[in-house]
Amino acid sequence: MPDCHHRRCHRNPRVCWLRLIVDSTSQLVEHFFRHEYGRLVALLVRDLGARNLELAEDVVQSALSRALVSWPRSGTPTDPSAWLFRTAKNLAIDSLRRQKLADHFREVANQQTDAYEEASGTSPRFDSEIGDETLRLLFLCCHPAIAVESQVALALKTVSGFGVQEIAHGLQTTSATIEKRLTRAKEKLREHQLELGELTSAAILDRLDAVLSTIYLIFNEGHSATCGNSPIRLDLCWEAIRLAKMVAAHPLCGSPSAQALVALLLLHAARLNGRLDTAGSVVLLAEQDRTVWDGRLIREAMSYAQHAAQGNELSRYHIEAGIAWEHCRAASIAETDWARIVDLYALLLKRFATPMIQLNAAIARSYLEGPGEAKQFLLTMNDVDRKRLRPWWD
Template identity: 50%
Template structure:
């Protein structure tokens, strides 16, 4: 009979990823389609049985055993077919005894999902494909969920995933062969993929918000595995994890009750998740070992400045400016230039910030839209040049990519107009 036992959040997703990784390790990357099939079937069997009869004592072990047996059955079937079709010898590696020996028992499962992620981040696979493929295989998203989480069409999600799959098959690298050298050489690619995965979920206010939070949580889950499992990745990975935790601490505070965007300066800091921030501090401390200074160290330090200020007025903009200058050296990008200009506008003067903003090249401004337009509008507004501010906000509205952004900018314009009237 049914009982009150429940599963942890995302249990099926995480077990899907774990099972795919474990079985692929034993059966080889060429059997990935078969592996994905049997794992899906094992999950289906689980919901059929568990729904009406209750969840077993060790649901993960149950799934593992079921998937393993399904895999053995499927491979036997294939072998029999082959034997019937030709008199050729069956590949020795898939003979039953060997198969039984290579398929790990549940207790032996370790860091396979993370290893699988390393496999996905092969240098010859484009990062966007690696990310979509990892979401499908390591994180247990369906193709539709990958598409809505990454804000792309189902067709392009499918394309990205199959590109990664083909490439992996072509390369023929096996999970079990991934040695320390390969792991060390891919750490930076893995960190970048996790950083981008997190940003996908964090940066946009478009689409299904719970799915987008899931992206961030997946990035955090894998980053946690990364710092725990692969010691040589320590310093920058710890900084990356700290950075993600500090940003996700602000998740709830940045969305108003009616779904509107709440700017950093208007956020209720008591609403930030302080236990995440405290955890981030621990990882920050760990990231300080060694003499490596990665972009993640600097970005985490910037996020920390925001976290530690009691209010927006108490933010140490001088410190933030210094850090953006370092970031501009080690990881130059138009977005860093823009953020530096904003920091300077608070740390020194609005005019200095304006100067830096106008120094950004026309080509880069295009790439920064609508953020550049918003930033310059805010500075004009603070300088009392309301008409200029409104003109730029109007440009920004025209360039905004979603309803929430337009709503936010629209509110800035009407506020500015009201303030001018009152003055």
């Protein structure tokens, strides 16, 4: 997908030729800056402590600005990641020196830069319980003291490198709201003197559920059918998958639930292609062209599902992945194994009786037994729940 996200591009026809140039000179992989942003913030926060999260974000932003002026003129450096890290680190040292706190950091940072540069562009690994700094930062964002909606905003901003406007657009809210959520989250971080070093294996495992549900929420925000197929919303889906895979690949937190979450998200992503027509309107499941579903993603999901089946954990992600799999493997709506899907929903309802799941369960039963049950469910639903579900049938 050409990543020409600038707002004016859609209005200004002159920009169209630019896409050609942009694509033919793409030396940097797609989303390079976005992913680097998260990684660099994570590396700096590791060295400076979570209390300096804002400083870390500022210097990374400045390093990207410098690249913007420098790289077109002097050429893209052979190791762009190392260039950005060096620049951001020096900016941080300058800033801290002004605060007269630099001595300690300088020493630590020098050692770590050496280690970093030896690793020549690959992610550095250290003897910490969570080796990957990006994951550490994700776990920091999901601290129980921070409200869930702020966790999502903070994770998207710091871990995923989304801009405030992009987050607002993705979550269908205003930039001001997102700014507020971010400010509150950062206040909590300061209040609790949260440090990444405090994350013990026990704390990590405690927080794993929260991390998985934040990732799930990010995916749902992107996937939600209440609004059009804008690139930024699809970006949220792919970002959620990237984060879920990162968690699933880690020896400590790659639990069967994490594997199941990746499988579930991939099974949803595999069907993104059939979900909207060319005009961007939602196509009902019954009318979707199933040949455009992505078999490669479905196969990938199945290999995660195999890992998820090891051990005796049964999370909501396992059950939901089971339901998604039944849809994926059916050749048409009529050939779908509705009895199996109804059973899976029953299992899910025992644990999570949310209105949304109740509605979906009722719909599944209507395919199996006729519409009576679903009608009954809608009639008996209370107003609050009805309101909450309203976007889904408006």
